[in-house]
Amino acid sequence: MKRTKIKEVIQEGEKLLGKEINIKGWVRTRRSSKNVSFINLNDGSIIYNLQIVADNQNFDDEMLQKINTGASLSVNGTLVESKGSKQNYEIEANDIEIMGEADPEKYPLQPKKHSYEFLREIAHLRFRTNTFGAVNRIRHNMIFAVHQFFHNKGFFNIHTPIITGSDAEGAGEMFRVTTLDLKNPPKDENGEIDFSEDFFGKPTNLTVSGQLEAELAALALSEVYTFGPTFRAENSNTKRHLAEFWMIEPEMAFYDINDNMDLAEEMLRYIVKFALDNCRDDLEFLSKQRQEEDRQKPANEREPMELIEKLNFVLENKFERITYTEAFEILKNSKPNKKKKFAFPMDEWGADLQSEHERFLVEKHFKKPVMVTDYPRDIKAFYMKQNDDGKTVRGLDVLFPSIGEIIGGSQREEDFDKLYSRVKELQIPEKDLWWFLDTRRFGSVVHSGYGLGFERMMLFITGMSNIRDVIPFPRTPQNAAF
RNA sequence: UCCUCAGUAGCUCAGUUGGUUAGAGCACCUGACUGUUAAUCAGGGAGUCGUCAGUUCAAGUCUGACCUGAGGAGCCA
Numbered sequence: 001m002k003r004t005k006i007k008e009v010i011q012e013g014e015k016l017l018g019k020e021i022n023i024k025g026w027v028r029t030r031r032s033s034k035n036v037s038f039i040n041l042n043d044g045s046i047i048y049n050l051q052i053v054a055d056n057q058n059f060d061d062e063m064l065q066k067i068n069t070g071a072s073l074s075v076n077g078t079l080v081e082s083k084g085s086k087q088n089y090e091i092e093a094n095d096i097e098i099m100g101e102a103d104p105e106k107y108p109l110q111p112k113k114h115s116y117e118f119l120r121e122i123a124h125l126r127f128r129t130n131t132f133g134a135v136n137r138i139r140h141n142m143i144f145a146v147h148q149f150f151h152n153k154g155f156f157n158i159h160t161p162i163i164t165g166s167d168a169e170g171a172g173e174m175f176r177v178t179t180l181d182l183k184n185p186p187k188d189e190n191g192e193i194d195f196s197e198d199f200f201g202k203p204t205n206l207t208v209s210g211q212l213e214a215e216l217a218a219l220a221l222s223e224v225y226t227f228g229p230t231f232r233a234e235n236s237n238t239k240r241h242l243a244e245f246w247m248i249e250p251e252m253a254f255y256d257i258n259d260n261m262d263l264a265e266e267m268l269r270y271i272v273k274f275a276l277d278n279c280r281d282d283l284e285f286l287s288k289q290r291q292e293e294d295r296q297k298p299a300n301e302r303e304p305m306e307l308i309e310k311l312n313f314v315l316e317n318k319f320e321r322i323t324y325t326e327a328f329e330i331l332k333n334s335k336p337n338k339k340k341k342f343a344f345p346m347d348e349w350g351a352d353l354q355s356e357h358e359r360f361l362v363e364k365h366f367k368k369p370v371m372v373t374d375y376p377r378d379i380k381a382f383y384m385k386q387n388d389d390g391k392t393v394r395g396l397d398v399l400f401p402s403i404g405e406i407i408g409g410s411q412r413e414e415d416f417d418k419l420y421s422r423v424k425e426l427q428i429p430e431k432d433l434w435w436f437l438d439t440r441r442f443g444s445v446v447h448s449g450y451g452l453g454f455e456r457m458m459l460f461i462t463g464m465s466n467i468r469d470v471i472p473f474p475r476t477p478q479n480a481a482f
Numbered sequence: 483u484c485c486u487c488a489g490u491a492g493c494u495c496a497g498u499u500g501g502u503u504a505g506a507g508c509a510c511c512u513g514a515c516u517g518u519u520a521a522u523c524a525g526g527g528a529g530u531c532g533u534c535a536g537u538u539c540a541a542g543u544c545u546g547a548c549c550u551g552a553g554g555a556g557c558c559a
Contacts, residue, residue, distance in 0.1 A: 031518050038518050053517075069509090086519050110493065110509050111520045117551060118493070172558065209559095234557055235483055247559060343555080355555075408559060453559030466552090478550095 001076060007045035009079065013089040016079045023050060023091060024099070026128060027071045029111040032056070037064055041073060044127075047134055047281050051082065051090040059096060069111055070102030070128070116469050123473060123482045131289065134282035135462050135470055138275060142454070142461060145274035146227060146248055149267055155223040155250065160210030162229060165202055166432045173233040174205035175243075206231035210249050211449060212383075212436050215412060218251035218447055219439050225250040227454075235477050239466040240403060242455060244475035251449035257385070257394040257411040260448035261371050264398055264407055265319050267452070268369075272311050275461050283308055283462075290463045307463040313368070320366045323374040324392065325349070330365060331357050350376045353397075355404060362399045370399045382422045385411040396450060403459050409450020416440035 001022040009016060009023070025043035032038070035056055040049040052075050056064065067073065077091035084090070108122050109129065119126040126132045147157065163177050179199040180186065188194040195203045210226040217224045230247040250263065275283065287307035294302045305313060322330075331337055331346040331353075344354045353361075353372070362370050374387060375395040384393035398407035413419040419440055423433060430437070458470035468474035473482050 029520065031521050033515055033518070033521085035516055036518080038521085040519080051519080083517060084519065104510060105492080108492065112493075112508060113520090114493065120551090230559080232558075236557060237483085237552095238555085238557095239553080241558070245559070403559095405559065451559055456559060 003074075005045040006041070006043045006048065006050045009050055009089060010046055010048050013079060017081065017089070018078065020076060020078050020094065021091070023052070023073075023075045023077070025050070025073065027067055027069055027073060027102075029069060030067050032064070037067070039067055039073070039075075041075065042128075042133070044133055044137075047130060047137075047285050048087075051084070051087055052077065052093050052096075053090050054093045054096060059093075063096065063098065066098050066101050067096070068102055068104040068107070070104075070107040070109060072099040072102075073097065074099055116466060120468060120474070127472070130285060132469075132472075134285050135458070135464065136472065138279045138282050138462055139458060139470065141274060141278050142271060142458060143227075145271045145278075146267075146454075148274075149270045150223075150225045150250065153223070155225050155252075156217070156221050158210075158214055158217045158221075158224045158226050160207065160213040160226050160228065162207055163200075163204050164207045165200060165204050166212070172208050174208055175231050175233045177204045177206060208232055209247070209451065211251065211451065214249050214251040214449065215436070215447065216439060218253050218449070219443070219445065222254065223250070223252045237477060239468070240456060240459070242467055242471065242474055242476060245467075245471070246454040248452040248454055249449060251447065253445050253447045255411075255448040256446055257373055257396060257448060260396060260409060260411060260450060261319075261321060261373070264371070264396070264409070264450055264452075268398070268406075268457075269315055271457065272314050272461065276308070276311055276315070283311070286462050286464075303463070310463070311461070317368050319369040319371050319398070321371045321373070324353075324372055324376065325374065327353065327357075327361060327372050331360065334360060334365070336360060350378065352379045358399050358404050362401050369401070372397045372399065380410070382426050382428060383410070383412055383419065385413045386415075386418050386422075398450075400456075400460055402465075403456050406456045406460065407450050407452050409448065411446070411448040414440060414444045414446055416444065 001020070003024050004016070004021045006023065006025060009021070023041060023043070025041040028040040028042050028049050030037060030039045037054040037056055037059075039052040039054065041052055042049045052073075054064065074097040075091060075093050076095040077093040079089055080092055082088060082090040109125055114129070119129065119132070127136065150157065177199075180193070180195075180197065186194040186197040188196075195201070198204070207228075208230060210228060210230075214224055214226050226249045227246065229244060231244055232241075233243065234241070236243075250267075252259070252263065255263065290303065290307055303310075328346065328349055334346075336342050337346050342354075342356055344351070344356065346357060361372075362368070373394060373396050374392045375397075377384075377386065377391060377393045380393050380395045384395050386393050394411035396407070396409045396411075397405050400406045413422070416437065420437065423430065423437070455467050455470050459465070459467060462470060464470050468476065
């Protein structure tokens with residue numbers, strides 16, 4: 001018999017009523033009394049379980065004993081309206097096959113609340129929990145929404161290299177890629193490692209950004225985006241950093257900083273709306289769970305808004321747009337600054353915004369997402385468009401509540417001379433960047449782009465608090481298990 | 483990398499000013515129960531108290547180092 005997915009039964013059960021169908025899935029719980037056993041089965045197609053009802057006298061006792069949490073079953077039975085109140089339909093089982101047993105003494109998942117820390121230690125099994133089922137279904141939908149958004153706007157997806165020979169990307173520490181024998185690497189006459197004998201004939205690393213390559217494509221195809229894995233070898237131990245994460249980097253010719261902001265805001269709204277329209281069940285589950293977790297917390301740590309309400313809020317309210325200088329003035333005159341509550345006082349123009357400052361702007365002052373532009377030149381990357389004031393560049397950070405920086409971008413410097421002098425000033429080796437500079441030599445145009453951290457977006461959408469829980473296999477310092 | 487906190491049964495946690503044989507709930511096993519909803523009720527088994535060293539008549543409890551995890555900071559997306 002052809003398998004019917006539980007999602008179909010839950011959503012379109014009416015048309016299957018009275019029919020015999022086959023269901024396959026994993027046991028979440030089993031409850032039994034003298035005459036009848038109830039099995040909650042989940043196949044991951046939807047957050048809900050399907051209740052299987054087995055008349056004990058029709059089944060072998062030994063077989064029923066093996067239906068434990070975690071076991072996989074194939075069930076043939078008739079779909080009927082449930083006599084219980086918690087579900088509309090249930091299966092009256094005619095035939096139950098145990099496809100794979102799960103020894104209850106050894107299977108680590110129980111039908112109860114587990115800590116996220118524990119689930120990270122059993123990341124190979126955590127897909128089988130409600131939370132990670134929901135998160136990963138949403139994750140797929142968000143990936144799809146990103147591609148759909150850009151496709152609909154006429155952007156082209158570009159695969160930029162994962163292994164890069166350029167160390168001028170400047171976005172952080174890199175992972176070396178090599179096939180040299182680490183115990184006995186070839187040396188040159190100066191006793192240094194001789195990378196001419198390495199696989200690519202030069203030192204190579206995993207990419208920290210596809211931006212520079214995406215710019216090349218944008219200056220021909222007009223509007224492009226990348227969506228690929230990104231690697232940072234920073235020793236970052238926080239709930240919002242990963243060593244391996246996925247980044248979306250649109251890059252657009254003929255866009256200035258304002259067009260850039262418009263696009264970023266439109267994209268974020270599109271993704272949020274897609275989640276609300278297509279992931280309702282999973283969001284409702286996560287929302288309920290988050291509210292329960294909140295009740296355990298002291299009042300000042302609780303979330304100000306319920307999850308779905310929060311997503312709708314972003315949908316309905318324009319993001320605040322301010323310059324660094326305006327942000328500086330707000331912070332300088334803020335209560336916490338005057339009362340010396342900031343660990344980093346804001347009294348000198350030019351200092352970078354610290355986490356506490358970003359949080360104040362987003363969570364206390366504006367109470368909504370904030371876009372900050374026109375940062376002091378000295379705290380931003382070499383490729384950002386220099387303003388006429390000689391002090392600031394057209395950088396852009398999008399700040400979200402509780403997550404902080406979710407997007408970093410800028411209008412790019414298209415003027416060869418200005419870009420070149422910045423490269424020289426910062427002593428970036430020209431030999432690594434000649435191809436990038438070439439785009440400003442030939443047919444240079446105004447252009448812009450940004451990077452969206454996909455997992456940070458996932459934190460916002462799902463309401464999860466640790467980035468290690470919105471990617472199936474997190475890579476962090478000292479941890480590459482699974 | 484820095485600061486703070488934590489590590490006790492498979493899981494979540496309690497364990498008083500150091501003092502006999504370390505506890506609870508869930509899970510598991512046995513039994514009861516005419517349809518349950520993380521079922522319920524009764525009983526049972528289950529522990530190198532993160533590791534190593536030290537202080538002490540005596541250490542889960544005090545001290546030090548190390549390991550692991552979490553939170554905050556920095557780096558950033």
